[in-house]
Amino acid sequence: MYIPTLDDMLAAHERIKPYVHRTPVLTSSFLNELTGADLFFKCENFQKAAAFKVRGASNAVFGLTEEQAKHGVATHSSGNHALSLSYAAGQRGIPCHVVMPHTAPQAKKDAVIGYGGMITECEPSTSSRETVFAEVQERTGADFVHPYNDPRVIAGQGTCSRELLEQVRDLDAVIAPIGGGGMISGTCLTLSNLAPGVKIYAAEPEQADDAARSFRAGHIIADDAPVTVADGLKVPLKELTWHFVSNHVTDILTASEQEIIDAMRLIWARMKIVMEPSSAVPLATILKNRDVFAGKRVGVIVTGGNVDLDKLPWMNS
Incomplete structure (x- = not known):
């Protein structure tokens, strides 16, 4: 660590x-x-x-090498990290895949989509979020930017x-x-x-x-x-x-x-x-x-x- x-x-x-x-x-x-x-x-x-959260997301996105960035970034988030990572990825011109609970505020979902992020929904629990995310990352090969860890x-x-x-x-x-x-x-x-x-x-x-x-x-x-x-x-x-x-x-x-x-x-x-x-x-x-x-x-x-x-x-x- x-x-x-x-x-x-x-x-x-x-x-x-x-x-x-x-x-x-x-x-x-x-x-x-x-x-x-x-x-x-x-x-x-x-x-x-x-x-x-746009601070941490931007640091992660713009710290990637060209090789690391080519498959984009991915995360799971109830909202603010999701839309912040979508914003940062959009600024760099790379894809952003986001797993969000279906109960997340519509305003946050709309912001993710507005910034170009692609949402996959999950149940509102940590276990569901992490299971669905593992499938998304496997499929995309994107760099995992954890919301906080x-x-x-x-x-x-x-x-x-x-x-x-x-x-x-x-x-x-x-x-x-x-x-x-x-x-x-x-x-x-x-x-x-x-x-x-x-x-x-x-x-x-x-x-x-x-x-x-x-x-x-x-x-x-x-x-x-x-x-x-x-x-x-x-x-x-x-x-x-x-x-x-x-x-x-x-x-x-x-x-x-x-x-x-x-x-x-x-x-x-x-x-x-x-x-x-x-x-x-x-x-x-x-x-x-x-x-x-x-x-x-x-x-x-x-x-x-x-x-x-x-x-x-x-x-x-």
Whole structure:
């Protein structure tokens, strides 16, 4: 297992610059007052493909040799990695094969197709996803770019925190959502090297809390098919992301479904930005654990903005 290094992250940042945005950092005096903390929202919902995952996907795609790239790339993903890899592959002019659960938001399926990706559907479980993917890869010979358990992807995701450190001085903590752990691993990679005093928190839905339970148990506990409004956070940790989580994360905090929906609505209403439920989990956990963050300067990574506007979660809550 190759563990990506600081040099890998720095090389990734140079490699992907032509294909990604340097996203803005926004603040809200209302949310600062509400939480008692100074919050700095790193808005990856404004990223290409509306998600941070385009960083890791672009690093993987543009790091391939011509020989490696000739059969294209393939992955399995519930959405944002799928559309990000489709975007990056389209930029390079190579095919992209994606296995997606049939329950994935239509907005994300449409984006994959719009970027030229080819979708094969599977059941909404990790086991089905991996079985169907093995068939697709066998058929196509494409290079597998795992959504998160891939050193190229983690190095790419680490570029987000590098920008945040350049944009905001003297952070006390950074918090990001955790599913499979690609973003949090990239955050750990960058901060442990460039700002080792900054605490790293991960935020997770109570109904998909396998990372939190893994963290407390000291080994990976994987759920096969959790049900949560935060559709981007349903996948389990893998060996590479577990390495970063177990060595560098300060704590993993959880929020209920209603707390996630309330936080998402609050940000839409107060900051006027579109973020998906997975991106609202960090604010939900900050509101729930005010004592942990009060008086601190906290970077909050808003991971994506791919929302099905016909199915907003508060319509049924």
